[in-house]
Amino acid sequence: MFALVRAPLAVLLIALTLAFGSAALVVMALLDQPWLGIDIRQGGRIVTAVEGPAAALPPGSTLLSLRSPEGGAALVLDDFDTVEEPDTLPDRATMDRVFSHAQTARDLAMGPLLLDYLQPGATQPQRLRLDPAPRRPLGDLPLTLWTQLGVGLVAMLFGGLILGLKRREPAARLVALSGLGMMVSAHAAALYSSRELALPETVFTAASRLNGYGALLFGAAAVWLFLIYPRRLGPRGLGPLLAALILSWGVLVALGLIRDPLLMAPLPIALTILLLTGIIVLQYRASWRDPLARAALRWFSLGFAVSSGAFLLAFCLPVLLRQPLPMPQAHAFLFFLLIYLGMGFSVLRYRLFEVQDWSVRILYYVLAAVLLLAVDALLIYALAVERVAALSLSFFVVTLTYLPLREWLMTRVFGPPRPDPSGLFARVTELALSDPGPVRTARMQGLMRWMFDPMRVEPLAEMPTEPRIDGDGTALCLPALPGVAPLRLVWARQGRALFSPRDLETLRSVLGMAAQSIERRDAFERGIAQERARITRDMHDNIGVQLMGALHAPETARKDALIRRTLSELREIVTDPFMADAPLEALLGDLRAELSGIVAARGLRFDWCCDEAVYDALASKRVAHALRALLRETVNNALRHARADAVVVDLRLRDGALWVRVADDGIGALPEDEGAGNGLSGLRARLEAAGGEFRFGPGPQGRGTVLEAGLPLRTAGSGPGQKEEAA
Amino acid sequence: MKQALIVEDMAETRLWLGDILQAARPDMGQVAVASVAAARHHLRSQGCPDLALVDLGLPDGTGMDVIRLIKASRADAVCIAATVLSDDASVVAALAAGADGYLLKDQPAEALVQQLRQIDMGLAALSPAIARRIIDHFRLTGPMDPGGEALTPRESDVLRRIGRGLRNAEVATDLGIAESTVAGYIKSVYRKLGISSRAEAAWHATRMGLNG
DSSP, X not given: OHHHHHSHHHHHHHHHHHHHHHHHHHHHHHHTSOBOOEEEOXXXXXXXXXXXXXXXSOTTOEEEEEEOTTOSOOEEOOGGXXXXXXXXXXXXXXXXXXXXXXXXXXXXXXXXXXXXXXXXTOSSEEEEEEOOBSSOOGGGSOHHHHHHHHHHHHHHHHHHHHHHHOTTOHHHHHHHHHHHHHHHHHHHHHHHHTOOSOOOHXXXXXXXXXXXXXXXXXXXXXXXXXXXXXXXXXXXXXXXXHHHXXXXXXXXXXXXXXXXXXXXXXXXXXXXXXXXXXXXXXXXXXXXXXXXXXXXXHHHHHHHHHHHHHHIIIIIHHHHTTOOOSSOHHHHHHTTHHHHHHHHHHHHHHOGGGOOHHHHHHHHHHHHHHHHHHHHHHHHHHSOOOHHHHHHHHHHHXXXXXXXXXXXXXXXXXXXXXXXXXXXXXXXXXXXXXXXXHHHHHXXXXXXXXXXXXXXXXXXXXXXXXXXXXXXXXXXXXXXXXXXXXXXXXXXGGGTSOOOHHHHHHHHHHHHHHHHHHHXXXXXXXXXXXXXXXXXXXXXXXXXXXXXXXXXXXXXXXXHHHHHHHHHHHHHHHHOOOOSOEEHHHHHHHHHHHHHHHHHHTTOEEEEEEOHHHHHOEEOHHHHHHHHHHHHHHHHHHHHHSOOSEEEEEEEEETTEEEEEEEEOSSOOOGGGTTSSSSHHHHHHHHHHTTOEEEEEXXXXXXXXXXXXXXEOTTOSSGGGGGOOOO | OOEEEEEOSSHHHHHHHHHHHXXXXXXXXXXXXXSHHHHHHHHHHHOOOSEXXXXXXXXXXXXXXXXXXXXXXXXXXXXXXXXXXXXXXXXXXXXXXXXXXXXETTSOHHHHHHHHHHHHHTOOOOOXXXXXXXXXXXXXXXXXXXXXXXXXXXXXXXXXXXXXXXXXXXXXXHHTSOHHHHHHHHHHHHHHHHHHHHHTHHHHHHHTTOOO
């Protein structure tokens, strides 16, 4: 329960309950008075328009007195009896008389009464008998009542909101306290300034006093507030001291030591407002070098200064100078709405009191609820709609107006929407594809300008690891990315806003995106570099060596063969993009076609036996090259030297190694033939480098030549494969 | 007299290709040009040749463009792609563009003459690498190309065997069919290749790196 009360929403709801309760009390007190149904111009006795019990009263009549038909003393009315604000009365005696007249009028109006009046232009008073209604109808309450109640509500709404969000902040407490003072003052004034003639003396007196106390409380809290917010001015105790001084005036009034109406409220209020204005000017000057405080202060303090100043001019000064008021006090109260407008704007735009975005949502929900109640009440009372129907109707109206309104407000308040994805994607991609260093950093600066429109983008000397908000939202620091120097953005949206946690969130995801894109590009570049390295190595190892061989080969046929082979290897290098192990199927297919072509061209028989498993076996590039060299060399040897009729190639998989057997039925060769210019020694070296082994000798029954070789395969767990290492 | 067109940008190669063509088809008249633009001009002014030997790498485009032009103006003209270092992919692309066959220019002259005669006679020959590439092509484009035709099981059998290095005669023996039937299957595969890849031409060219 305690935790619930501490929740921001709970504090706000308590504040609003207080405000609504107070407003309800005022309205109930007003409705509870007997009603004559006369409409009197404020500060006079001339009836303007009449309805209700006194409908017979001609407009423009001047009221003279009220009396009971049963006799007794008449209540002789004077101009002061309809005064809007008793503080404006010339002296204490008049004030007390006005209070007691209101009580007398109430007592008389409890029954039928006789009303003496003067018709316009007439000299003889006339008398009207009327039966006052026991209660005043709601519809008769003037608009000024509602505006004053509204000012009090708004004051409590903002006070409660700020207090709820920042309970521990002295400034927030003072805002709430000033709101309370404003509400008490406005609601008290609403009560007595909306009376007809009748009001219990005690209520009138109390409300009049409360009006003054509330005003003093508001002033004291505001003075204290601006002595500590945004900066502390003067010594620590100055705020409480001045506040106590202002409040002590109220104590003096309460104790009856100050009795003059002018001195009771208008004078201390005027002095407080002057003091407050001076303090705000000092605050403004003090924040000269602190743009953040200044930005926050601008609208907030402007609201205070303008509204208080206007109240001073429109109410306090005329009263003090005994001049007629330029406007009803109720209207002057509306100036105070400016305070809360300014406060709301600063909270939303400049994180006044460090309030976060979500607080605004609370505000919106409360607004919706208030709107709902208001529409509900309006429908029930003004249109006399049944309760259930009214509720559903108001739901309908609220949904219809509130949701679009909220949407509109949200987008207005939270500034520019998140960057649009397509533009963002294009910019991040450009950034990632640009060259690391100054170019990429410039692209990053461009991206940041596009996203946040900061006043400045400057290099950052330190190396933050995470993006962060600096200087209370005036700056945003970016960590370095590969090829991008760390940056600092100063003043978001050309100084119109601060960097918010939302901006930080957006930035974090954009930086993540950029880092990933850069990483991908780097991986791609590495891939290109590797491929280039492969081509270079293949060119050197195969093409270069073969061409060299062709250059030094003595016979044209050999030259041609070597060049042709070089070309076919060149084709393989261009075609084959793979570094990794590949299945033997492609290599064996090509070799079989090539060799059978050559063998067939010489009119020999060519047999090819190959296990199915061999085609699927994986071989490293080295093994593949060795295999190719082996088959080409041995088949060519058979063709050139053996005088054979047939060549048989046999490929099998055994013990994880590829076993190759090439046999011919020619004149046969001996192991010592190796090294006789037939390329066999080179072949052995190549095979052994690939981890293979090699045997060479006469065929069965001494016929022909048989070459046997074992080549390790990647899948091998035993055999020659153990000698093979990653190529 | 029948006409043959050679499209080849290297002057020396142009000369010996001419010799080979002369040896294979002495009955034909020859014209040689060195670029796509020249080939186009020749087609406009002289009409379509009966046979064309087209190098795939040309200074102002690819041989595929020329093959398409010739096939568009005369479907029964015989187009032969000639290449030396071009990868298998570009040969498959040439076949898809409508080529009736191809020559690898690094082979001995006698072999080239022999191949040229065979193609001209309607005997198709495929290297294992290109057969494998065609299988890949159908495997990749087949499902995403509803307009194209898939390979029949028999065509796949033929291609797979050629991919393993079997010669047409060996394929015929292996499958128990005539060698000319094997050639017929290969021609049918060429045709399907043309159909299947027409819809995918852009994708194909990009994938094979022929656009840049």
